[in-house]
Amino acid sequence: MQEKVDEWEGAADNGIDEEEGDFLVKILKSLGADLVDSVEYGDDELTQILLSEIKDVWQLMANNPKWLVNSGETPESLRTYMAKLLFFANDRNCQSPDETLFNGQCLPISTRKRSKHCPEHMGLYDDENNEGICDCLELTxxxxxxxxxxxxxxxxxxxxxxxxxxxxxxxxxxxxxxxxxxxxxxxxxxxxxxxxxxxxxxxxxxxxxxxxxxxxxxxxxxxxxxxxxxxxxxxxxxRLAEFSFSHSLTLGSYLVRCLIGSLRGKLGACTPAFFG
Structure with a gap:
């Protein structure tokens, strides 16, 4: 395992272009396979080490989505893979990257239209712990x-x-x-x-x-x-044409930056949540 960690850390230090993006995907999948084995063997210490390294790789990829161009993966496929992996390791509440735990259930995240589980003008957001919070609807x-x-x-x-x-x-x-x-x-x-x-x-x-x-x-x-x-x-x-945005490498739809005037902004709880 340590050899894999050293390998991706060295690659990050040397710089990676989009032609080599598949390298990080392979490292991510390799660490993921080791994580599954460690969970099945009940090695909690190794599991935590692997989780930390997997999140570091994921963060690196999330900050550089262009690296996925020639990787054979899409942001959506990797989001799904990561969510299932973290759910298997009991590091995430919901198996789907588009769900959050709210009132004891995994429910669809909805930030741009009202969630039926929230009051009027509010959607269901995902926080850094993969727990849901009702907050003001997002406009983009x-x-x-x-x-x-x-x-x-x-x-x-x-x-x-x-x-x-x-x-x-x-x-x-x-x-x-x-x-x-x-x-x-x-x-x-x-x-x-x-x-x-x-x-x-x-x-x-x-x-x-x-x-x-x-x-x-x-x-x-x-x-x-x-x-x-x-x-x-x-x-x-x-007037400008509406931009269309593809899926980003985040789990859930929790905003990286809180909107001023939102509940999350007032509570000071708005943080990046790549692994929510």
């Missing part, structure tokens, strides 16, 4: 630019749509200003989750604009959103 691609995402409320313990009344009193709307809060609705602004109070020129007064319309933008441009900051950012830009 064009949706993150054209739809205002929900944010978490400490008072209600669930997520609400931004720029709607949400958990607030009449005449207020739920917004993100460093943290989620209730503020008086600007005059003339609908609380429909589609309007923002904004000005393209800081020297002019703010007005209420509907997102993903031209608004005050130049011809051919639309009002876009940037939502990875402590306050909703609005800007004018041309």
């Amino acid at each position: 691609g064009e949706k993150a630019k054209s739809e205002i995402r929900p944010i978490y409320s400490d008072e209600t313990g669930v997520c609400h749509q931004q720029n709607t009344q949400g958990p607030c009193e009449n005449g207020e709307w739920f917004v993100l200003k460093n943290t989620s809060r209730c503020e008086p609705v600007p005059d003339g602004c609908p609380t429909d989750g589609r309007h923002v109070y904004w000005n393209p020129d800081p020297s002019t007064a703010k007005q209420c604009w509907e997102i993903w319309t031209q608004g005050p933008c130049d011809d051919g441009q639309l009002l876009h959103l940037h939502q990875d900051t402590e306050e909703l950012q609005v800007y004018c830009s041309f």
